[in-house]
Amino acid sequence: MGKIIAVAQHKGGTxxxxxxxxxxxxxxxxxxxxxxxxxxxxxxxxxxxxxxxxQVKKSIHHVLVDPNSDIKDTIIQLPTxxxxxxxxxxxxxxxxxxxxxxxxxxKVLFKKLAAIKDDFDYIFIDCPPTLGLLVVNALxxxxxxxxxxxxxxxxxxxxxxxxxxxxxxxEEVNPPLKIEGIxxxxxxxxxxxxxxxxxxxxxxxxxxxxxxxxxxxxxxxxGPVHEMPINFYASRSPGxxxxxxxxxxxxxxxxxxx
Amino acid sequence: MKPKKPDxxxxxxxxxxxxxxxxxxxxxxxxxxxxxxxxxxRLKNELTGLREHVRVxxxxxxxxxxxxxxxxxxYKDITAELDGYKKTxxxxxxxxxxxxxxxxxxxxxxxxxxxxxxxxxxxxxLLHLKVKELLKRIVRLxxxxxxxxxxxxxxxTGNALDDVDNFARFLRELIxx
Numbered sequence: 001m002g003k004i005i006a007v008a009q010h011k012g013g014t015x016x017x018x019x020x021x022x023x024x025x026x027x028x029x030x031x032x033x034x035x036x037x038x039x040x041x042x043x044x045x046x047x048x049x050x051x052x053x054x055q056v057k058k059s060i061h062h063v064l065v066d067p068n069s070d071i072k073d074t075i076i077q078l079p080t081x082x083x084x085x086x087x088x089x090x091x092x093x094x095x096x097x098x099x100x101x102x103x104x105x106x107k108v109l110f111k112k113l114a115a116i117k118d119d120f121d122y123i124f125i126d127c128p129p130t131l132g133l134l135v136v137n138a139l140x141x142x143x144x145x146x147x148x149x150x151x152x153x154x155x156x157x158x159x160x161x162x163x164x165x166x167x168x169x170x171e172e173v174n175p176p177l178k179i180e181g182i183x184x185x186x187x188x189x190x191x192x193x194x195x196x197x198x199x200x201x202x203x204x205x206x207x208x209x210x211x212x213x214x215x216x217x218x219x220x221x222x223g224p225v226h227e228m229p230i231n232f233y234a235s236r237s238p239g240x241x242x243x244x245x246x247x248x249x250x251x252x253x254x255x256x257x258x
Numbered sequence: 259m260k261p262k263k264p265d266x267x268x269x270x271x272x273x274x275x276x277x278x279x280x281x282x283x284x285x286x287x288x289x290x291x292x293x294x295x296x297x298x299x300r301l302k303n304e305l306t307g308l309r310e311h312v313r314v315x316x317x318x319x320x321x322x323x324x325x326x327x328x329x330x331x332x333y334k335d336i337t338a339e340l341d342g343y344k345k346t347x348x349x350x351x352x353x354x355x356x357x358x359x360x361x362x363x364x365x366x367x368x369x370x371x372x373x374x375x376x377x378x379x380x381x382x383x384l385l386h387l388k389v390k391e392l393l394k395r396i397v398r399l400x401x402x403x404x405x406x407x408x409x410x411x412x413x414x415t416g417n418a419l420d421d422v423d424n425f426a427r428f429l430r431e432l433i434x435x
Contacts, residue, residue, distance in 0.1 A: 156273045163280040189310075193268075200269045202302060204277055211305065236320060238313060 004123045006142035011158030012129035014150040015185035020126040025229030026247035032121040038088035040128040046087040050227030059089035109137040139169040144180035151194040185214040212246040
């Protein structure tokens with residue numbers, strides 16, 4: 001049975017898309033089947049894999065808005081990578097108003113994903129940096145949440161808001177929802193601040209924190225140029241190694257839980 | 259007296275206290291969050307330090323491997339360049355063989371020249387005979403038509419041509435000698 005992991009954080013630019021793409025690709029390298037859903041209207045993930053969101057015929061927007069749509073029709077198998085993607089579209093920004101008044105609107109994605117959950121080992125949902133209906137749908141569908149925390153103090157406020165939403169979702173919609181882990185991202189080795197924030201994360205979240213740290217690398221920023229995950233265009237780079245390490249850690253967690 | 263600055267640190271941020279509260283509220287029974295002990299923190303820090311060492315070591319190894327690959331490429335390029343020089347270098351001359359070769363060429367050329375000269379003189383001879391025969395015919399025609407004077411003039415002209423021709427041969431042979 002596949003596992004759905006929502007990658008969420010209320011603050012933007014914390015590495016959600018980068019984590020979805022590169023963790024997904026690293027898991028593919030271990031032989032797992034992975035689907036990534038771009039739930040962000042900015043469509044950064046869609047662009048990062050070389051898909052033009054304006055030319056996509058069917059996107060996650062159709063899945064959420066059209067009751068008769070089949071999510072299978074929106075899945076794009078990337079030709080060179082063993083990775084599948086459900087692309088986003090700018091129209092997704094309108095989904096809140098489009099679903100307004102609809103009964104069960106917070107579980108639309110959950111129902112659609114049920115049809116394909118067994119087709120993949122892992123399904124990652126790249127959430128927008130908001131706490132609206134899209135994130136609620138993602139959390140209602142997910143088995144767990146992975147929270148990337150940029151090693152800067154401001155990120156804590158985003159985490160606080162996200163945890164409030166997670167608690168609400170657990171109470172109302174999805175009680176089994178777990179926190180998969182806290183991922184420290186954009187750690188800048190040159191600054192004392194990163195070290196202090198990392199230390200505070202460890203103290204606050206304890207064993208929820210992944211041992212793997214994603215450091216700040218320029219290679220990550222080059223991703224959209226190459227239109228593929230880092231382990232394809234810079235497989236030996238430190239960033240690629242870090243995401244491979246994270247994939248191993250995730251799989252080890254699974255084994256321990258099993 | 260300046261007011262004393264409040265002791266502000268990241269770990270003392272209020273938001274972190276809120277997060278701890280939210281986490282403990284959301285945890286399953288029996289899995290309350292406890293801040294890691296000092297020993298755990300020390301071990302985790304040590305682990306992070308060791309990971310950092312490994313990372314630095316990996317980077318160094320990677321750089322050295324790249325350097326080795328670069329040197330290998332340079333070595334290959336230089337070897338290829340040297341091979342190119344070897345191939346294009348001037349070979350030492352075997353003078354005796356070359357002289358013999360040149361002599362043979364000269365002999366062949368001379369033989370060909372003699373052959374052509376002989377052919378030319380044959381053609382000249384033939385041409386001369388044809389001219390003589392033609393003149394004889396013309397003289398006979400004039401004699402038969404009763405114009406002996408013209409026939410005599412033509413015969414004389416023919417003889418003069420013979421003389422010129424003989425003189426030319428004499429000169430040619432003289433030049434050749």
